[in-house]
Each structure stands twice: as C-alpha cells, then as structure tokens.
Amino acid sequence: MKMNLEDRLKENPELKKQFDVLDAYIGELGTPEGSLINVLHRAQEIFGYLPDEVLEFVSSRLNVPRSTVYGVVTFYHFFSRVPKGRHTVTVCLGTACYVRGGNAVYEKVMRTLGIKAGETTRDGRFSLDLVRCVGACGLAPVVVIDKDTYGRSTPEKVAMLLNKYA
Amino acid sequence: MIRNQLLVCAGGACITSGEKSVKDVLVDELKKNGIEDEVQVIETGCMGACDLGPIVVVYPEGTFYQKVTAENAGLIVNEHLVKGRTVDGLLYTEPTSERKAQTSGDIPFYTRQVKRVLRNCGVIDPLSIEEYIARDGYFALGKALEMTPDDIIQVLVDSGLRGRGGAGFPTGRKWKATREAKGSPKYVVCNGDEGDPGAFMDRSVLEGDPHSIVEAMAIAGYAIGAEQGYMYVRAEYPLAIERFEYAIGKAREYGFLGRNILGAGFNFDIEIRIGAGAFVCGEETALLRSIEGKRGTPSVKPPFPAQSGLWNKPTLINNVETYANIPQIITNGAEWFRSVGTLKNPGTKVFALVGKVQNTGLVEVPMGTTLRELVFDIGGGIPGGKKFKAAQTGGPSGGVITADYLDMPIDFDSVKEIGTIMGSGGLVVLDEDNCMVDIAKFYLGFTVDESCGKCTPCREGTRQMYQMMERICDGKGRDGDIERLNKLANMIEDTSLCGLGQSAPNPVLSTIRFYEDEYRAHIYEKKCPSHVCKHLLTYSVTPDKCVGCTACARQCPVHAITGEVKKIHVIDQSKCTKCGSCYEICRFSAIRKE
Amino acid sequence: MKSLEELKRIKEQTLKEMDLRQAKERGKVIVAMGTCGIAAGAKDALMAIIEELEKADIHDVKVVQSGCMGLCDKEPTVEVAMKDQPAVIYGDVNDANARRIVREHVQGGNVVADLVIKRENI
Ligand SMILES: Cc1cc2nc3c(=O)[nH]c(=O)nc-3n(C[C@H](O)[C@H](O)[C@H](O)COP(=O)(O)O)c2cc1C
Ligand code: FES
Numbered sequence: 001m002k003m004n005l006e007d008r009l010k011e012n013p014e015l016k017k018q019f020d021v022l023d024a025y026i027g028e029l030g031t032p033e034g035s036l037i038n039v040l041h042r043a044q045e046i047f048g049y050l051p052d053e054v055l056e057f058v059s060s061r062l063n064v065p066r067s068t069v070y071g072v073v074t075f076y077h078f079f080s081r082v083p084k085g086r087h088t089v090t091v092c093l094g095t096a097c098y099v100r101g102g103n104a105v106y107e108k109v110m111r112t113l114g115i116k117a118g119e120t121t122r123d124g125r126f127s128l129d130l131v132r133c134v135g136a137c138g139l140a141p142v143v144v145i146d147k148d149t150y151g152r153s154t155p156e157k158v159a160m161l162l163n164k165y166a
Numbered sequence: 167m168i169r170n171q172l173l174v175c176a177g178g179a180c181i182t183s184g185e186k187s188v189k190d191v192l193v194d195e196l197k198k199n200g201i202e203d204e205v206q207v208i209e210t211g212c213m214g215a216c217d218l219g220p221i222v223v224v225y226p227e228g229t230f231y232q233k234v235t236a237e238n239a240g241l242i243v244n245e246h247l248v249k250g251r252t253v254d255g256l257l258y259t260e261p262t263s264e265r266k267a268q269t270s271g272d273i274p275f276y277t278r279q280v281k282r283v284l285r286n287c288g289v290i291d292p293l294s295i296e297e298y299i300a301r302d303g304y305f306a307l308g309k310a311l312e313m314t315p316d317d318i319i320q321v322l323v324d325s326g327l328r329g330r331g332g333a334g335f336p337t338g339r340k341w342k343a344t345r346e347a348k349g350s351p352k353y354v355v356c357n358g359d360e361g362d363p364g365a366f367m368d369r370s371v372l373e374g375d376p377h378s379i380v381e382a383m384a385i386a387g388y389a390i391g392a393e394q395g396y397m398y399v400r401a402e403y404p405l406a407i408e409r410f411e412y413a414i415g416k417a418r419e420y421g422f423l424g425r426n427i428l429g430a431g432f433n434f435d436i437e438i439r440i441g442a443g444a445f446v447c448g449e450e451t452a453l454l455r456s457i458e459g460k461r462g463t464p465s466v467k468p469p470f471p472a473q474s475g476l477w478n479k480p481t482l483i484n485n486v487e488t489y490a491n492i493p494q495i496i497t498n499g500a501e502w503f504r505s506v507g508t509l510k511n512p513g514t515k516v517f518a519l520v521g522k523v524q525n526t527g528l529v530e531v532p533m534g535t536t537l538r539e540l541v542f543d544i545g546g547g548i549p550g551g552k553k554f555k556a557a558q559t560g561g562p563s564g565g566v567i568t569a570d571y572l573d574m575p576i577d578f579d580s581v582k583e584i585g586t587i588m589g590s591g592g593l594v595v596l597d598e599d600n601c602m603v604d605i606a607k608f609y610l611g612f613t614v615d616e617s618c619g620k621c622t623p624c625r626e627g628t629r630q631m632y633q634m635m636e637r638i639c640d641g642k643g644r645d646g647d648i649e650r651l652n653k654l655a656n657m658i659e660d661t662s663l664c665g666l667g668q669s670a671p672n673p674v675l676s677t678i679r680f681y682e683d684e685y686r687a688h689i690y691e692k693k694c695p696s697h698v699c700k701h702l703l704t705y706s707v708t709p710d711k712c713v714g715c716t717a718c719a720r721q722c723p724v725h726a727i728t729g730e731v732k733k734i735h736v737i738d739q740s741k742c743t744k745c746g747s748c749y750e751i752c753r754f755s756a757i758r759k760e
Numbered sequence: 761m762k763s764l765e766e767l768k769r770i771k772e773q774t775l776k777e778m779d780l781r782q783a784k785e786r787g788k789v790i791v792a793m794g795t796c797g798i799a800a801g802a803k804d805a806l807m808a809i810i811e812e813l814e815k816a817d818i819h820d821v822k823v824v825q826s827g828c829m830g831l832c833d834k835e836p837t838v839e840v841a842m843k844d845q846p847a848v849i850y851g852d853v854n855d856a857n858a859r860r861i862v863r864e865h866v867q868g869g870n871v872v873a874d875l876v877i878k879r880e881n882i
Contacts, residue, residue, distance in 0.1 A: 034439075036459030041401065041440055068460070075461040075618075076442030078401050094363030095561065095594045096520035098608055104746075111723075132445070132612065134402050135366035137518060138179040138216025138526035149182040155750075169810050169823065171780045204807070225780040226822045250793030250825030289781065299767060300774035308764045429763060 005053050018046050019057065026061050036064055036072055040079055049080045085120040085127040087165040089113070090144040094133030101154070102141035106130070108155035109143070112162060126162070170205045170247055173223040175288055177212025177370060178405070179527070180219035185209075187236040188220045195243035205247055211374015213288030215275055216527040218258060228269040231256040261524075261546065275525045278544050280506055282514045283367075283490040284530045287374030292409050295416040298377040304422055306493035310385045311430040315345060318389045322492070324500035326512040331357055331448075331485030332560070332589050333665075334511075334578035340482065343472040344390045347480035354386045354395040355457065355476065355483040358406070359441055361448035362561030363612065365592030367516040368486035370528050372399065372406035375490070376413035380436065382489035384422060385496060387434040390482050395434065396457050400441040411438055445562075445616035446666050450483045452618065463620045464664035485590065487516055507533035511577035515591060521558075522597040524549050534575035537567055541595055552597040556680070560589030562609045562616075563669035565676025566602070585676045587669070601698035602681040603688050607635040609673035617666065624667025627658040631674065639699040643689030648678060697759050700744045704760055709734050711756035718748035718757065779819050786820040787842035789813075789866065791853075792835065793825040800835035805858040809838070812862035821866055834877050840865050851877040 009016040025042050029035050039062060043054050050073055059066045073079045091097075091106045106117075109128060113121055117130040136142050139151025143161060150161055174180075174189050189207060196202040213221050218232035222239070224246055231242060234256060241253045257266040258273055270276045281287075290297040298304070310318055323338030344352065356379060360368040372379065383395045397414075399407050414436050417423045425433045439457045446452045447462040454476050456462035475481025491513060495503045504512040511533040517540060520526050524546030531540065537557055541547065548554050556566040559576075565586030567574070574580055578588045596605065610632045617624045631654055637643055655671030662668045678685060687693045694702040707718075707727075714732040719725075726742045729735030737748070749757045775782075791797070791806045810823055821842075834851030838861060841847035848871055850861055857875055864872050871879075 034457055034459040037442055037456065038440060038459075041442065064459075071461050072459070075463075076444050078441075078443035095558065095592065095608070096364040096518075096526075099521045099594060099596060099600055099605070107745075131402060131443075132361075133363035133365070134178070135360075135369040136178045136182045136216075137364050137366055137520040138219075138528075139182050140520060140526075142182065149178075151179065151182040167807060167810055167814070168777075168780065169806060173781070226784065227824045247825070248793065249795065249798070249827060250791065251827040290778075294774075296770055296774040297778060299770045300778050302771070304767060305764075305771075308767060428767075 005057070008053075021046055022054075022057070023061070026058075036062060036069065037076070040069075040073060044079060049083045051081070083120070085124050087125060087146050088127045088129060089162070090129045090131050090134075091117075092132070092134050092136075092140070092142040092144070093130050094137065094140075096133070096137035097141040100140040104155050105141050105143060105153050105158060108158045109162075112158055126165070168204060168206050171225045172205060172207045172242070173210050173225065173288070174207060175211075175213040175219060175221040175223075176209040177214075177216065177219070177288070177373065178366060179212070179216035180221060181405075183219045184235060185220040188222065188234050188239045191236050191239040192222070192243060195240045196247075199243060199248055201243075201247065205243075208291045209293075210290065211287040211292045212284075212370040212528055213270075214279075214284065214370075214528040214530075215273070215525060217525050218527075223270070228271070230258060230267060230270045230273065232258045275527070275529070275544055275546070278539065279530050280514050280532055281530050282494060282506075283371060283487055283516050284374070284528065285494075286378065287370055287528075290375070292374050292376055293412060295377060295413070295420060298375070302497060303377055303493070304381055304420075306496040307381050307384050307422060308428055310388060310496050311428055311432060315389045315391065318385065318496065319345060321495060321500050325495045325503040326500070326510070327488065327491055327495065327503065328511065328578060329485055330487035330491075330515070330590065332563070332587065334588060337484060337488055340472060340484070341386065341389055343470070344480050344482040347473050349474075349478075349480045350391075351394065352390055352392040352479055353476045353481040354383050354390065354392045355454065355471075355481055356383055356395070356397045356489055357448065357450065357453060357483055357485045358397060358399040358403075358410075359448035359453060360400060360403075360486070360590065361445040362563075362590050362592045364520050364561065364594050365518045365590055367518055367528060367591045369403050369406050371486050371490050371516075372403070373409050376406075376410045377417065378493055379410070379486060379489050380413050380417045380422065382492040383436055384417075384427065384434050385492055386482055386484070386489070388432050390480075392482070393433045393435070395436040396439050396476070397436055398439045398441060398447075398453055398457055400447075401443060407438060407440060414438070444618070445612070446618045446664070449664050449666055451664065453483070454481060461618075463618045464666070466663060487591070508575065508577055510579060515576075515588070517591045517593045519545050519593050519595070521593075521595040522548050522552065522600070523595040533577045536573050536575055538572040540576070540593065541572075545595065548595070548597050552599065555596045555598050555600060556602070558586075558594040558596060558605065558673075559592065560587035560669075560672070561592050562612045563587060563665065563672055564589045565672050566596075566605075566680060568680045585679055586672070599696055599698070601694055601696040602677040602684050603635070603639060603694070604696075604698045606673045606677040607632070607639055610635055610670070613666065613670040617670075621661075621663035621667060623658045623661040624663065624670060627654060627662075628667070628670050630654060631658070631671065635674070638685065638688045639694075640701045641688075641692045641699075643692075645689070647689055648682065648685055652678065700746075703744050703746075704739065705737055705742060705744065705746070705749060706739075706758050706760075707735050707737060708756050708758050711754050713754055713756070715754070717751050717753070721747045721751045723747065776814075776819075782819065784820050784822040785843065787840070787845075787866070788822040788824055789862075790824050790826050790839040790841065792827070792837045792839075794827050794835075797835045797837065801854060802836035804855050805836045805838060805853045808855045808858035809862055812859045813866070816862065816867050818862075818866060837877070842866070846879055848876055849878040850875040 059069045120127040143150045143153045220234050222231045245251045245253050267273045319341045327337045328334040447456045449464050452462040452464040471481040507513045516530045556568045613628045619625045712734045719727040726738045836853045838853045839849045
C-alpha cells in the first residue's frame with residue numbers, strides 16, 4: 001500500500017527537507033494569486049521533476065484544484081513528470097539553428113545517446129530535450145548541456161562535448 | 167583612480183563563446199600586474215556583433231578587440247594596458263579593404279546602425295542603476311509625472327510609434343483605449359515571451375538595459391492609471407530574468423517603484439512572471455491567462471485586453487522593444503522620434519540578423535531600410551561565396567522576402583504586400599543551399615507542436631498540412647497537392663481562433679507563391695533542387711575520383727558501401743539510408759549527392 | 761529618491777565615473793608605456809596626468825597609452841596632441857612634470873618649453 005506523505009517524510013529526512021524548502025517559498029509569496037506557474041518552476045528546481053505527491057502538495061498549499069495543477073503542468077513543455085538524467089542535453093532547433101544544420105547535430109546526439117527528445121538514457125546520465133531558440137542564434141547551431149551553452153556545434157563535436165559530462 | 171575601463175560583452179552569444187573565462191583571465195592578469203585598482207572590468211549587455219564574440223572594448227581609446235579567448239585575453243592586459251601597445255592580432259579586419267579597425271567606429275556593421283532602443287546595450291553596466299541614470303535614465307519618468315496622463319498619451323499618438331511585437335498596432339491608441347476603459351484596477355503587462363525562434367532582440371534589451379523597461383512600464387502605469395505591472399519572460403532566458411529582477415530591486419531601493427514615486431503621489435510596482443515553454447503564450451490573450459497561473463489558451467477578440475484583460479480588468483500589453491522606445495520619446499518628443507524612419511513607420515527597428523549571413527547579430531536600423539542594406543552592407547553578405555536566396559521574417563507566422571525584393575524598404579506595410587509580416591524582428595537569411603519546401607515544413611512542424619489544441623482548424627488543420635508537406639519531402643507528393651495545400655491553408659486562416667492558427671499557413675503560402683517550381687520539382691520530378699530533402703537524394707561514387715581509401719565503407723552505419731582497398735567503391739542504393747556520412751567523410755569529393 | 765534634484769546629482773556623479781567611455785574631442789595625451797618607459801616611471805606620469813585632469817575638471821581630453829616612441833633616453837615621454845595644434849612631445853616626465861604639463865599646456869594652452877623634446881612641424 002502507498003504510504004501517505006506524512007509518514008514517508010518522517011522516514012526520509014532528505015525528502016522532508018525538500019518539501020520544507022518548497023513550503024517556505026510558498027510562504028514568502030506576497031500574492032499567491034496567479035503564482036501557480038512560478039511555484040511549479042521552483043518545485044521542479046527542488047525536486048528535479050514533478051511527481052504526483054509534489055503536485056498534490058502544491059494543490060493543497062495554494063488551494064488550487066488538483067485538476068487545475070495537472071492541467072497547467074501538462075500544458076507547458078518546461079515541466080517534466082518524469083525524473084531527468086544527471087545532465088540535460090538540449091539541442092536548439094530554432095530557425096537559425098535549423099538552417100545552419102542543427103538537425104544533423106540533433107541526429108548525431110540521438111544516435112550517440114540512443115534516445116529521443118524527452119527521454120533519458122538507461123544509466124541515468126543524460127536526458128535529451130529540444131528547444132526552439134535559446135537566444136544565441138548568432139552562433140547557431142547551439143547545444144546546451146546543463147547550464148553551459150555551446151555555439152557553432154557540429155556533428156563531429158558532439159562526442160567531445162558529451163564526454164565532458166560524467 | 168581609474169585610468170582604463172574594459173567593457174566585456176556579456177550578451178547571450180558572447181557567454182556562449184566563452185565570455186566568462188575571458189573575463190576571469192582579464193581580472194587575474196590585472197591583479198598579477200598590480201593594476202586592478204587602475205583598470206576596471208565591466209560586463210555589459212549585448213554589443214550586437216555576436217559573430218565576433220567574445221568582445222572586449224578598452225576605454226578611453228575605444229579599442230575594439232574581437233574573438234578574444236581565454237588564451238589570448240592576457241595580451242590585452244600585458245600589451246595594451248601595461249605597455250600601451252595595441253594587440254593587432256585581436257582587431258577586426260575589414261574584409262574588403264583588409265584594413266584593421268581600431269574602434270567600433272571603423273566597422274561598417276556598426277556605422278550603418280542607428281542606436282535608439284539599443285543605445286545603452288553594450289555601453290553601460292546593466293547591473294548599475296547609476297549608469298542608467300547617467301545616460302538620462304528615469305528623467306523621462308520624472309518628466310512624465312509632471313505631465314498629465316492625457317498629454318503623455320498625446321505625445322505617443324503624435325510620435326506614431328507602432329507596436330514592435332509583430333502586428334504594428336499604434337501604441338498611443340492602445341494606451342488611450344486602456345486609459346478610457348471602465349474598470350479597476352488596471353494592469354500594465356510587458357510581453358517578453360519572444361517566441362519567434364531565431365530572434366533575440368527582447369532578450370538583449372532585458373539583459374543589457376533592463377531599467378529602460380522598468381521606467382517605461384512605470385510611465386505606462388501612470389498614463390493609463392495602473393498600480394501593478396507584470397513582466398512576462400520566457401523561461402529559456404534565465405539571465406534576462408535575473409537581470410530584470412535585480413533592476414526591479416534597485417528601482418524600488420531608489421524609489422522609482424513603490425509608493426509615492428518621486429513625490430508625485432503615484433504608486434507602482436512590477437512582478438515577474440516566468441513562462442514555461444509554450445509559444446502560444448506570446449499571443450496576448452494566452453499570455454494573460456498564463457500570468458494568472460492558468461493554461462495559456464487564447465480567447466476570441468474582442469473583447470481586447472484593453473477592455474478585459476488580466477482578471478477581466480483593463481490591461482495594457484506591449485512588447486519589450488515597444489516599451490524601450492518610450493522613455494526616449496517622452497524625453498525628446500514626438501518630432502525627434504519621427505526624425506528617422508518613414509512617414510507611416512517612424513523610428514527604428516531592431517533585427518536579429520541570423521542564418522546564412524557573415525555578420526550575425528543584433529542590428530538597429532531606421533524603419534524603411536532595405537533588405538540589401540541589412541544583408542549586404544551591415545551583414546557583410548553570404549558566407550562561402552554562396553548566393554542569397556531569401557530572407558524569412560515573422561517566424562512561424564511569416565514568410566519570405568526574395569532576391570527580387572532586396573531593394574524594397576522594410577516596414578510593417580510593405581512586407582505585408584508581398585505576403586509576409588514584419589514580425590518581431592527575426593530575420594533569417596537563406597542561401598542557395600536551403601530548400602524552401604523544407605523551411606516551410608520546418609515552420610509548420612513548429613506550429614503543430616505549439617498549437618494549444620483549443621480550436622480544431624489549428625489543431626487538426628496544421629497537422630494535415632504538415633503530413634502533406636512531409637509526403638512531398640519524402641518523395642511521395644501527388645498531383646494536386648499544391649492546390650490542396652492552398653485550400654486547406656485558406657480554411658485554417660479563416661477559421662482559427664487566434665493569431666497562431668490564423669497565421670500558421672503563411673510560411674507555406676509564401677513559399678508556394680515564390681517557389682512553386684521547387685514544390686513542383688519535389689512533387690513531379692521527385693527531386694530536391696537544393697539537395698536538402700533526404701529521401702529525394704541519391705548518393706553515388708564518382709569512379710574517376712574514388713581512390714579506394716575505404717573511409718566511406720567504414721563510416722557507413724548500414725554497410726551499404728562495398729569495395730576493396732584501392733578499388734572503386736559502390737553504394738548499394740537499396741540499403742542506403744541517405745544519412746550523408748559518406749559524403750561528409752570523403753576527402754576526395756568522390757561522393758556525388760543529387 | 762525624493763526629487764529630480766537628487767536624480768540630477770546621481771547623474772553628474774556617475775557621469776564622472778563613466779567619463780572614460782565618452783567621446784573626447786579636444787585632444788589627447790599619449791603616454792609612452794614601452795618597457796623602457798615603464799622602467800623610467802611612465803606609470804607614475806600616467807596616473808599623475810589622470811589625477812590632474814580630474815582635479816582641473818577636464819573631461820574632453822583623452823589619456824591613452826602607446827608603445828615605445830623610440831626616445832628611450834628621455835623616458836618617460838608624453839605627447840600632447842590638442843586639436844588644431846601641432847603635437848608636442850615632452851621628455852623626462854616625472855610626477856611633478858606631468859602635473860605641470862596638464863596645468864600649463866592642456867589647461868592653460870601654453871607649451872611647457874623646458875620639457876619639450878620634439879615638436880611637430882608647423
Ligand atoms: C502566435 C502569436 C505569438 C506571438 N508572440 C509574441 C511574442 O513572442 N512577443 C510579442 O511581443 N508579441 C507576440 N505576439 C503579439 C502579441 O499578441 C501582441 O500583439 C503584442 O504583445 C502587443 O504588443 P505591441 O503592441 O507592443 O506590439 C504574438 C502573437 C501571436 C498571434
Ligand atoms: S535558433 Fe537556436 S539559438 Fe536561436
């Protein structure tokens with residue numbers, strides 16, 4: 001049987017800490033009205049993704065129906081319902097990157113990692129995402145790995161870039 | 167006492183090309199030479215010439231160093247600052263005259279621009295409110311608070327400023343409507359969603375000159391009678407969010423936000439709302455729902471946001487670049503604003519010049535500048551000696567401007583006449599290697615992904631169009647496809663609920679209009695004239711060029727290539743997946759692609 | 761922030777700090793910072809000049825550095841090139857001489873005759 005959240009938090013101080021951080025963040029919000037998306041951003045930062053128990057917590061804390069929370073989470077690409085790998089590889093397929101060969105880079109990353117956008121490698125090392133423009137179009141095609149942005153990327157450079165992230 | 171200032175461009179592209187480590191090296195070297203108290207290092211917003219990054223400018227000389235790396239940044243300190251010798255190797259070389267440019271004033275990319283919106287970007291430290299003030303910042307707010315709201319709106323009406331978010335709606339009229347609308351409270355919203363992929367004007371303003379938007383939003387609040395503003399920024403722009411947040415904090419500290427601003431009895435504050443990756447949220451009614459914390463689905467207009475916007479209250483929504491013009495219009499007047507640009511399109515426009523062009527980056531030019539000036543004079547032409555084919559404007563809602571229209575002045579009205587839109591300023595240059603059918607398919611794929619699903623024509627119609635485009639690119643096009651595309655496109659345009667769907671067929675319609683022969687080649691001859699569409703290509707070995715090095719055979723992921731050492735190789739067409747690996751690896755140009 | 765007055769004060773003050781980035785039209789003072797120049801004290805001269813210009817509230821004259829001017833035995837050397845006037849090169853510019861050059865030549869408009877080592881042809 002699934003334990004309820006309170007019991008699980010008692011057994012798992014790590015998890016409790018994460019929920020406390022989220023709780024404090026919500027407590028500090030001046031106007032909770034309309035803050036759902038900002039709260040979900042913060043929650044994803046803390047937990048890495050948005051599992052059911054986090055959504056339920058947000059729903060009761062903000063006093064927003066669960067259906068609304070689910071509706072919002074599934075509407076926006078940015079929110080993930082599944083855990084991400086240790087590193088997130090994001091390939092830009094905005095126009096500037098596309099016309100300068102971003103697709104070839106994307107295909108090479110797919111082949112190298114053996115996964116498609118939205119998936120995570122079996123060893124949990126990499127998740128792969130696509131975005132439409134990160135605003136560094138001058139250096140297209142662009143690949144972002146975690147917080148590092150790499151411009152003028154080519155299929156040949158892909159392996160070298162990935163190797164930097166263990 | 168400071169004798170030199172080093173301005174390091176910390177715009178998105180320069181950060182990508184290693185700005186942080188360059189800055190660290192500069193700071194380190196200054197310390198090593200014991201001159202860290204005499205020379206100041208300042209990070210600025212985007213200087214525009216993204217292709218030349220990372221950029222470091224040394225003042226007072228104004229020496230413009232480009233493509234600086236962590237390895238050679240030390241030279242700027244050890245040579246220029248310690249020994250007074252310009253580092254020639256890091257100067258920009260003007261390609262035609264082969265002259266070295268000492269300052270940005272010697273580089274055509276800069277000299278042909280008129281910086282208004284970007285006047286502070288790359289010149290001031292975006293984190294310093296004092297530097298913004300030194301460049302006349304917040305004086306417009308001071309002046310505005312001494313005017314009546316109606317006078318402010320009149321100045322805007324007289325200026326002829328049109329919204330820079332894409333549609334070009336007269337800003338003064340919008341402010342007036344919001345001021346006159348019944349209902350309270352009212353809200354001021356800034357659209358920083360910048361959804362057009364391939365555009366980064368708004369990002370650069372928010373990162374390089376955030377206070378100009380804070381000031382403009384406060385002026386707007388006073389003019390329309392609002393006390394609360396919302397800044398909506400897309401989540402893909404973390405640095406813009408950070409800098410804008412910081413600017414809001416500073417503005418509060420200095421009393422430009424908060425209660426009783428400048429003693430005029432006016433209260434105003436701004437909150438940031440972060441997007442979450444949905445293109446449709448750039449559309450104003452969807453954006454307002456997203457600020458409310460809901461799913462960002464658009465609604466039918468009217469009512470317009472001016473009447474019923476955020477929480478059903480009158481709401482003013484303008485684009486970042488639109489706001490960026492406002493303080494200067496208040497300070498310098500409507501006549502000044504009209505002194506550049508054209509009669510119906512006064513002022514300047516910022517373009518993100520990207521794609522197949524030599525000098526990629528951000529450029530600001532008077533409205534009515536021709537495409538030729540943008541692409542060739544400022545952009546330096548097409549790299550690799552290739553031929554210019556077209557420029558795409560307006561992103562997924564826009565279309566193409568072809569070589570025949572290179573001399574047409576670009577403004578909101580003229581581009582409409584040839585079936586595209588100005589959009590927010592993304593200008594993607596395409597060369598002979600780009601297939602127009604493929605580009606149209608790319609945009610359509612984008613719309614399919616981004617359609618919010620609320621209305622059927624957009625959700626299903628674009629998908630149908632996309633499948634047809636895919637078929638055409640896969641070599642399965644059928645007679646009558648062009649007509650079918652046209653018909654469906656018109657239907658989607660007429661019946662979609664919001665601007666996303668209504669404009670989604672544009673890229674297809676525009677490319678059919680100018681490149682019908684390319685479509686026909688795909689459909690009837692099963693050929694892609696630009697050699698882009700994978701399934702329409704055949705790779706073969708040119709016997710007299712093949713030396714039998716075996717590189718291609720080893721590279722081929724599906725073992726479709728056979729041949730022995732020093733013998734001519736052969737590609738088995740039935741196995742070939744057209745991945746192009748052999749074409750890339752061959753050092754003897756022996757693989758033919760057609 | 762209570763008033764426009766206060767805003768103006770911040771503007772004036774910050775403009776001074778940003779002064780290096782303004783276009784300076786009236787002329788420039790060039791300090792030779794080659795190895796020999798630095799060894800002879802060119803940096804002291806440079807800082808003295810900047811300080812003195814600041815004191816005199818002169819903001820339209822640029823101070824720039826150059827490499828060796830090739831007059832090593834007269835180092836530190838400083839060139840004053842005011843607009844519409846022939847450039848003048850001074851030698852042996854120590855701290856005190858540097859201040860004199862600013863006061864007498866840049867501010868007062870009179871060439872400091874005893875320090876001149878070279879004058880541009882008139
Ligand atoms: C699908 C779609 C996407 C849009 N995306 C943006 C955008 O990213 N940024 C923007 O400022 N305006 C965008 N707009 C235009 C806005 O709806 C709105 O017209 C604009 O924010 C008004 O500001 P302005 O009058 O200052 O241009 C978009 C419109 C549509 C239909
Ligand atoms: S299109 Fe890739 S960074 Fe803009």
